[in-house]
Amino acid sequence: MEDLQQLLAPLLRGTVVTVQLALMSMVFGAILSFAAGIGKLSGNWLIRWLSVVYIEVFRGTSLLVQMFWLFFALPLIGITLDPYVAGVAALSLNIGAYGAEVVRGAIQAVPVGQYEAATAVNFGKRYALWNVILPQALVEMMPPFGNLVVQNLKDTALVSLITLTDLTFAAQTVRNLTHESIPAFTATLIIYFVLAMILVTGMRWLERFVARKVGVAQARARG
Amino acid sequence: MLFGIRWDTSTDLNFAISIFPILLRGLVVTLQATALGFAIALVLGLILAILRMAPYRLISWPVAFFLEFTRNTPLLVQLYFLYFVLPDFGIVFPAFLTGAIALGLQYCGYTAEVYRAGIEAVPRGQWEASRALNMSAVLTFRDVIIPQAIPRVVPALGNYLVSMLKDTAILSAVTVMEMLNVAQIIGQRTFRYFVPLTMVGGMFLVMTIISAGLVRFVEKRLPKAGIPLR
Numbered sequence: 001m002e003d004l005q006q007l008l009a010p011l012l013r014g015t016v017v018t019v020q021l022a023l024m025s026m027v028f029g030a031i032l033s034f035a036a037g038i039g040k041l042s043g044n045w046l047i048r049w050l051s052v053v054y055i056e057v058f059r060g061t062s063l064l065v066q067m068f069w070l071f072f073a074l075p076l077i078g079i080t081l082d083p084y085v086a087g088v089a090a091l092s093l094n095i096g097a098y099g100a101e102v103v104r105g106a107i108q109a110v111p112v113g114q115y116e117a118a119t120a121v122n123f124g125k126r127y128a129l130w131n132v133i134l135p136q137a138l139v140e141m142m143p144p145f146g147n148l149v150v151q152n153l154k155d156t157a158l159v160s161l162i163t164l165t166d167l168t169f170a171a172q173t174v175r176n177l178t179h180e181s182i183p184a185f186t187a188t189l190i191i192y193f194v195l196a197m198i199l200v201t202g203m204r205w206l207e208r209f210v211a212r213k214v215g216v217a218q219a220r221a222r223g
Numbered sequence: 224m225l226f227g228i229r230w231d232t233s234t235d236l237n238f239a240i241s242i243f244p245i246l247l248r249g250l251v252v253t254l255q256a257t258a259l260g261f262a263i264a265l266v267l268g269l270i271l272a273i274l275r276m277a278p279y280r281l282i283s284w285p286v287a288f289f290l291e292f293t294r295n296t297p298l299l300v301q302l303y304f305l306y307f308v309l310p311d312f313g314i315v316f317p318a319f320l321t322g323a324i325a326l327g328l329q330y331c332g333y334t335a336e337v338y339r340a341g342i343e344a345v346p347r348g349q350w351e352a353s354r355a356l357n358m359s360a361v362l363t364f365r366d367v368i369i370p371q372a373i374p375r376v377v378p379a380l381g382n383y384l385v386s387m388l389k390d391t392a393i394l395s396a397v398t399v400m401e402m403l404n405v406a407q408i409i410g411q412r413t414f415r416y417f418v419p420l421t422m423v424g425g426m427f428l429v430m431t432i433i434s435a436g437l438v439r440f441v442e443k444r445l446p447k448a449g450i451p452l453r
Contacts (some may be wrong), residue, residue: 060428065403069424072407072416077301150295155296162394168300181307189296189304196295 007174007183014170014193021156021166022195025091026149034097035101038129051100058097064158066090071162087159095152102144106137133216142210145202150196157192167191225408232413239418242409246422246441249405256323256401260386261384263327270343275335292318299393300312301325306397323401333383341376341449342368370449377445381438385431392427402426 039051058066069092070081082091110133118128160169171188175181226248231241234450267326292312304326309316316324345368395404406423410416 006309023280056432057428060431061424062389062403062427064392064395065420065424066429068403068407068416069420072410073420074417076417077414154297157299158393160299171300171303175307181304181311185300185304185308189292192296192300193292196277200295200339217414 001180004168006178007187009165010170011172011178011187013189014152014165014167014173017165017197018153018156018167021087021091021159021164022153022199024088024153025095025156028088028092028180029095029099029148029152030145031101032092033143036088036096036100037107039098040100042073054093055100060099060201063090063155064093064161065157066094067162072153083164084157087156087162087164090153091155091159094155098148098151099145099166102141102148103137107133108141109140110136137207142203142207146200149199149203153196153199154192188197225405225412230409230413230415232415238413238415239422242419243422245409246405246419246426248316249400249402249423250426252399253321253388253401256326256394256399257384257388259320260326260330260391261352261387263324263333264330264334264383264387265380267327267331267336271331272338275339277432279361289330289403290335292332293328294336299396300326300441301329302393302397318394318397318399321386321400322391322397323423324362326390326394329390330383330387332378336378337376337383338372338410340379341372344375365452370451373450378438379441381434381441385438387444388430388434 036051038055039047040055042048042051061090067086070090071083071084074081074086114132115128118132123132130163154186157168159166160172163169165173167188174184178184225245228245229235229241230245244293261286271286271290275283275290277283277286302322305321305325306318349367349371350363353367358367391401392403395407396423398404402423406416406419409419
């Protein structure tokens with residue numbers, strides 16, 4: 001019984017950190033996704049260019065390289081980030097770049113007739129985007145967002161390499177404490193799996209919720 | 224000094240030039256790990272995808288669970304699991320091999336899914352037609368289904384290859400001397416992290432742009448109707 005406590009207590013503390021990191025980077029990542037995804041379709045060349053560079057750089061390099069860069073390289077040009085800030089920043093920037101492509105793809109998948117109809121009834125560009133295009137695009141975004149949310153959860157494990165005491169770090173601690181690898185890492189894998197399943201279930205629910213709200217669920221079912 | 228190559232810390236530019244050949248050594252390991260990891264993912268994924276479709280639940284369910292499990296847990300933890308747990312059973316692999324196996328395991332869940340989707344995307348009529356022609360299941364797979372599934376499967380597999388290339392950086396956590404680890408060691412010894420880490424970022428960017436371009440090139444060249452196996 002004491003063995004179990006020695007194993008589980010640090011892992012549960014680590015799980016709290018992992019969940020916090022995952023949720024925070026999910027929120028910031030979502031904001032970045034919409035900003036860069038819509039930005040890439042902007043009429044302003046500077047905004048479009050910035051969005052493209054951001055997306056390509058963060059999709060084109062490894063998350064771990066980005067994290068190390070923020071944590072080890074930035075201090076040398078005078079910017080020192082707390083490991084927690086560096087971790088959340090790297091996770092959000094990375095998943096945001098992937099999300100941006102989802103947002104862009106979903107917006108472009110909205111039938112062109114919708115834009116024409118919005119123009120025909122004299123909606124402003126911004127009004128049409130927020131009230132006509134994005135609600136329909138959002139339904140298309142939800143399934144790929146579901147994958148990204150799990151991806152993001154798995155990615156949080158990397159923060160253990162920049163000294164954050166998340167679940168993966170806790171697994172290492174427990175291993176050093178108990179001198180046994182199998183229980184520590186097996187329990188850790190199971191906890192990650194359970195967290196992922198919770199996220200998957202939550203996203204499925206959100207997917208249905210969004211579809212119902214937007215009122216296209218029936219339309220999609222009809223094909 | 225690393226791999227017998229000296230660095231020159233007089234200026235940032237000289238430093239960058241002097242460590243470039245060292246980073247290239249790391250790049251070779253990165254590419255080797257990607258190649259081996261992807262080969263494992265392709266083969267293991269195919270075997271598991273076939274077992275997943277087995278008519279016996281005793282086989283298909285555990286395989287389905289295994290695929291779901293590897294897909295939904297972090298690569299880093301799987302890597303630690305292999306690296307620390309396998310020696311407990313007397314299986315000691317070099318770090319590089321353990322890393323490649325971990326990459327293969329993490330990605331076999333994805334490749335298996337790609338194979339399944341590719342096979343299911345072949346219209347049902349093709350199965351029925353083969354049956355009508357009295358072809359055996361093996362023959363149907365080899366001469367009808369797989370040739371048509373290949374063009375559907377290749378682009379998705381290509382994307383996972385690019386993704387795996389980036390994930391090899393994680394192998395640095397278990398002492399594999401790939402690009403990021405080499406840059407880290409240079410940083411530790413010279414207290415200059417900025418230049419090597421930025422260079423590694425740049426090299427990854429160049430590699431992903433090249434490989435993504437290659438994937439698109441191959442995708443365009445594939446005959447949409449299918450590729451006969453003989």
